[in-house]
Amino acid sequence: MKTLFTCLFVMISIIQLNAQxxxxxxxxxxxxxxxxxxxxxxxxxxxxxxxxxxxxxxxxxxxxxxxxxxxxxxxxxxxxxxxxxxxxxxxxxKASAQALNEVIVVGYGISNSRSYTPSASQIKRQKQKAYHNQLAGQIQKTPITQTLAGKVAGVQITNQNDSNNARVLLRGISTFSNNEPLIVVDGIVRPNDDLSGVNPNNIQNITVLKDASATSIYGSRGSNGVIIISTKNNSTEIKEEPLYIVDGLPIKKENNYLIENLSETDIDNKVFYDKSEAKKKFGQVAKNGCVVITTHNGNFRLNNEESYAVIEENNFERTSLSPLSTFSIDVDKAAYSNIRRMINNGESIDPDAVKIEEMINYFEYNYPQPTGEHPFSIHTEVAKTPWNQETKIVKIGLQGKTFLNDELPASNLTFLIDVSGSMASDNKLPLLKSAFKLLVNQLREEDKVSIVVYAGAAGVVLEPTSGKHKEKIISALDNLNAGGSTAGGQGIILAYKLAEENFKKSGNNRVILATDGDFNVGASSDKDMEKLIEEKRKSGVFLSVLGFGYGNYKDSKLEILADKGNGNHAYIDTMQEAQKVFGKEFGGTLFTIAKDVKIQIEFNPNKVQAYRLIGYENRLLNDEDFIDDTKDAGELGSGHTVTALYEVIPVGVESNYLKEVADLKYTQPEVSQNHSDELFTVKFRYKKPDGDKSIEMVHIQKDDLQMPSEDLEFVAAIAMFGMQLRQSKYHNNSKIEDAISLAKKGRGEDKDGYRAEFIRLISSYKNL
Missing domain, CATH: 2.60.40.1120 (Carboxypeptidase-like, regulatory domain)
Known part of the structure; x- marks a missing residue:
């Protein structure tokens, strides 16, 4: 009996273990x-x-x-x-084997100058030529996309009323923003990947490539498949535009339309080169001719519909006259991904788009996790300035406490999504939908999501829904379409109203706004939006602002919304960036651990003759604001790091950056000798997320010059590159090569590859 009981006990235990x-x-x-x-x-x-x-x-x-x-x-x-x-x-x-197998004929490009020997697999595919020729014959009698539809497995074609301009997908809709195949007609890649202008009666042959056969020939451009069309006697008339070079910057074909934004009053000189002259002077890239334009100010703004707040670069301050430097922290990172987009697109960079603090804070650094009562730790470092051996560089770093996702409080999230006409392009609403799906997939049952949209008016498309019902939330996202004007103010009011009605006490209450910032109905000016958000933040609802797209991207508006709404601002240009914001930095993006975080540094005039804060120009505070608890400042999220750099001129060093100041008549500054070994004292003030009274921390830095850490070298490389982009007078004639070399020295372990990407980015900029 005892043995039987033991066996039953073991079996029940096994069943319970299996059920856990x-x-x-x-x-x-x-x-x-x-x-x-x-x-x-x-x-x-x-x-x-x-x-x-x-x-x-x-x-x-x-x-x-x-x-x-x-x-x-x-x-x-x-x-x-x-x-x-x-x-x-x-x-x-494995990549899906569906779509187009029966019409893939060969995997080669079109070339008239070299012989070609097909591989065994390509010879096998050539046996399908009879079917392919039959298809081509039908195409001569039918619009191209109508013939492809139904004849080729897996092809999706939309907007067939205008069939030659229809959208063709060879591999389905991926999570990435660009899904269209590359289209090559008579050996020439078609602009905008379209079939317009191709006469079906002149088509002799069609080849469809996918997977390795496409990318091995056309590289990443062929990752969505390639449609190769050859016509009888190369008879397709394709309008090939000349190369445009504006203020020394070659403009990509897809951006040629932006040249139209240049008025005659902007142009100082315009020179036309015919095909032969252009090819001799500029090479194969100018085979269709070239137009060289110079503007009056020599600084052509490629995306002149974009707007950025004007930045007045910080100058050196004399310690004897102004020993205090006070500013609000900034965890926004939008500037870096926006600049990355511009460089990758071969565009000129507006100096006001360059916010050095946001470039620096895009990256993680090796700061220790907090161990005491405060939600962040403090780290400081002093070394020689890489671009000026007569000065010192000071790095001040904060590390926010990291919480696991399961440790975060329940969330009440309201997605506020711009579905106006300006959001129609692939790098806006389609990318936005895919990005939000990454967030939805991480929600728990206790989390709730509402969706508000706005165009000509605002409306609720999803009432509060548990994270348990992911399919319902994703379905609501999939059903969104762009069109109409942009009533951003109405959308914000409705989103906050919904968030307040479902407010979770001791929870994470947040509106997540996703837009290009092009508000044009109702409250739309920067002042109007600032006033609106300042009123709404009193509700205790935080705000995250996500920018998408380009051409009319309104960075200035989105920065104001994030700053005044107790939130953060990110720019999403790719799905990789979406994964970083909503995946890798999920907690920091959505969960605030400290608000109204301010920093005040007092420099010791015995040691520091002058100092300059690098960046943070839009975050400066008056010295008296530091102890004023009614003054708004920046927020720190779970796991976030914040880094600030100063360049200091030691006492006794002559500098061209300092001008003589007249002697004071009524005030004689007296310098204390009691702290002669200290370089500076840094004070931090912050509030708990639901608190109204600030808590203060103090950290003292001795005058201890050290060899720079890898983190400091990398941060300095970012600052140097940022100053070069801003055409700053303070980078001391440094070169791009100097920034590259410094970044390589500071690359370190780089487990996520973001630092390596930065090095590739500035190397690309060097070659523009």
Whole structure:
């Protein structure tokens, strides 16, 4: 009997263990090259329990032994894995084999100058030429996209009323913003990837490439597939525009329309080169001719519909006259990703778009986690200035306490989404939808989401919905379409109203605004928006502001909204950036651990003759604001770091940056000798997220010059590059090569690759 009881006990224990959830971790990669796949959806089959991979393709999910995990990603085959006794499940997904197999003929480009020997696999595909020629014959009698529709498996075609301008998708709708195939007609890549102007009666042959056969020839441009069309006697008439060079900057073809924004009064000189002259002078890139334009100010603004707040660069301050430097922290990072977009697009950079503090704070640094009662730790460092050996560089760093997602309080989130006509392009609303899905996949059952949209008017498209019902939230996002004017003020009022009605005490109450900032109905000026947000922040609802798109991007408006709304501002240009904001930095983006954080540094006049704060021009405070608890300042999120740089001129050093000041008649400054070994004292004041009274911290830095850490070298490289972009008088004639060299020295471990990306970015800028 005892033996039977023991067996029953063991069996029951095993059943209970099997029924318990446990943590499963793993990595999802592309089977072709083992590269990590961010944003892959992992669901426990038959449930709504799910998660998504982060930027590195990593995930974690709770599941039972009997569960089956379903891995799905747009453009890839879905894969199922039984949990069993495994604790680590790594998965390699294969690109979907559907779409276009029967019409892929060859994987080669069009060339008249070199012979070509097809591979065995390409010869096999050439056997399908009979079918392909039949298809081409039908195309001669039917509009191109109508012929492709229904004849080729997996092809999606929209807007067929204007069939030659219809949108053709070869691999379905991916999470990335650009899904259209590359279109090549008679060996020439078509601008805007369209089929307009192609006469179906003149088509001789069509070739469709995908996957490796496309990317091996056309590189990343062919990642969505390639449609190659050859016509009889190369008869397609394709308008090829000349190369434009404005103020020494070559303009990409897709940006040629922006040249039209230049008025005759802006142009100082315009020179036309015909095809032969242009090719001799500028090479193959100018084979269709060239127009060289110089403007009066020599600083052509490529996206002149974009707006940025004017920045007056900080100058050196004499310590004897003004020993205090006071400013609000800034955790915004929009400037860096915006500048990255401009450089990657070959565009000129507006100096006012360069906010050095936002470039610096885009990156993580090796600051210690806080261990005491305060929610952040303080780190300071002093070294020789890389661009001026006569001065010192000072780095001040804050590290916010990091909380795991499961430790965060329940969230009451209101998505406020701009669906006006200006959001129609792929890098706006479509990218926005995909970005928000990354956030939705991380929500818990206790979290709630509402969605408010605005165009000509504002409306609620999703009432508060639990994070348990992810499919419902994602469906509401998928149904959004762009059109109409932009009533941003109405949208903000409605979103805050909804957030207040569902307010979670001791929870995370936040409106997340996603827009290009192009408000044009109702309250729309910077002053109007500032007044509106200052009133709304009294509700205790925080604000995150996400900028999308370019051409009419209103950075100045979005910065004001974030600053005055107790929130943060990010610019999302790619799905990788969305993964960084909503995946890697999820807690910091959504959860505030300290608000109204202010910094005040008192420099010792015995040691410091003058100082200059690098960046933070839009965050400066009056000295008396530091102890004024009614004065608004910046917020710090979970895991966020904040870094500030000063350049200081030591006592006794002559500098061209300092001008003589007349002697004072009534005031004779007296310098205390009691703290002769101290360089400066830094004070921090902050409030708890639900508090009204500030808490103060103090940190003293001795006059101790050290070899720079890797972090300081990298930060200095960013500051140097930023000053070069701003055409600052303070970078002391440094070169791009100096910034590259310094960044390489400070690259360090760089486990996420962001520092390496920065080095590639400034190297690209050097070659523009």
């Amino acid at each position: 959830d446990r943590l499963i971790i793993g990595k999802v990669t592309d089977s072709s090259d083992a590269s990590p796949l961010p944003g892959v959806t992992i669901l426990v089959k038959g449930t709504t329990n799910g998660t998504a991979t982060n930027f590195d393709g990593l995930y974690q999910i709770k599941a039972k032994d009997s569960d089956v995990l379903v891995f799905s990603y747009v453009g890839y085959d879905t894969k199922e894995m039984k949990v069993g006794t495994l604790t680590t499940i790594n998965v390699a997904l």
